[in-house]
Amino acid sequence: MKIQYYKQYSPALNRDMEWKVYGHAGRPVLYIPCQNGRFFDFENFNMTDTWAPWIDSGEVMVFSIDTIDQETWSNKEGDPRWRICRYEDWIRYITDEMVPFMQQMANECNGWDGYPGILVFGCSLGATHAANLYFRRPDLFDRLLALSGIYTAEYGFDSYMDDLVYNNSPVHYLANMPTDHPYIEMYNQCKAAICVGLGAWELPDSTRHLQSILQNKGINAWVDYWGMDCYHDWIWWYKQVTYFVPYLLS
Template identity: 75%
Template sequence: METQYFKNYSPALGREMECKVYGHAGRPVLFIPCQDGRFFDFENFHMTDVWAPWIESGQVMVFSIDTMDKETWSAKDGDPYWRIRRHEQWVRYITDEMVPFMRAMVNQRNGWEGEPGVLVFGCSLGATHAANLYFRRPDLFDRLLALSGIYDAAYGFDGYMDDQVYLNSPVHYLANLPADHPYVAQYNQKKGVICVGQGPWEIPDTTFRVRDICAEKGIHLWVDVWGYDCAHDWDWWYKQVVYFLPYLLEK
């Protein structure tokens, strides 16, 4: 498996950011690590082994990045006003810097032109961020695989709410999305999967809320609820990747 390491200065964040890229060809995949995670977690937690059939066959190139959770969602003792604005800088790093970088690389490797859509993937808080990116920027992200996420920003910001927190809380902004909003048609041209178990350490409530909101708005999203044996852990996420990825990679 071809693996590359990059370290580049991010204007959005005012610091250097690291990432690893797995694969030689195929559609771009953005992996967002779990809470407080690092760019090397995709490899260290053996997701490379699970994704290997699709990476080595040239169907996908996976770009694994760093989180900023320690300064934002996890920094509960900090000022929430500052924390959510720091998080928004990280979102801009992804949308304005990482996505163009990914598109340029996959275009060069595949001999493509244009702006290919990105599959965004994460587990736990990584799923929270992945789903938020998919719903906020359907112009950039055309596939979603979100496993065991929480889709209410109260998880990171408790009772604090302002316009920036709202923008990062899918259960809030999706509930207020007009049924005729152009994003609904865009979502329905794409493929999204949100999955949660009901076993140890899983918190399925906000997944149920997203499911109900999407049904009400006519948003096509595959929301799958697994059983009471399904825990919030890597062994289950491996199984879910194998189960859902063929659907997401279909044309």
């Protein structure tokens, strides 16, 4: 498996950011780590082994990035307006800096003039961020794999609400999206798999809430609930990746 390490200055975040790329060709996949996670978690938690069949075959290239959760969603003692502004900086880092980098690398490695879009993937709070990116920017992200996520910004910001928190809380902005909004047609041309277990440390009610909104808006997504034995941990996320990725890549 080809593995490349990068460290570059981010204008959006005013700091150096690190990431790794796994693979030599294929559809670009953006991996967002779990809460407070780092870019090397994809490898250190052996998610590389689960994705290896698609990476080694040249079907995907996985770009594993850093979060800044410790400054934003996890920083409950910090000023909420500052924290959500900082989170918006991170969103801009992804959309304005990482996405063009991914586009260019995918085109160069595959010999493409264009590419089929980015699959965004995460587990736990990484799934929260992944879903937010997918629903906010279907022009950039046309596939979603969200495992054991929470789809309200209340997880990070409690009862605080402003314009930016609203814009980063899928159950809020999707609930108010007009049924003729052009994004709905875009979502329905994409593929999303959203999964949660019913076992220990899982919070399936958030997924149920999101599913209800999606159904009411006519937004297609594969929402799946696994059993009471399925708990909030890597062993189950490996199984879910193996189950859903063939659908997302088809």
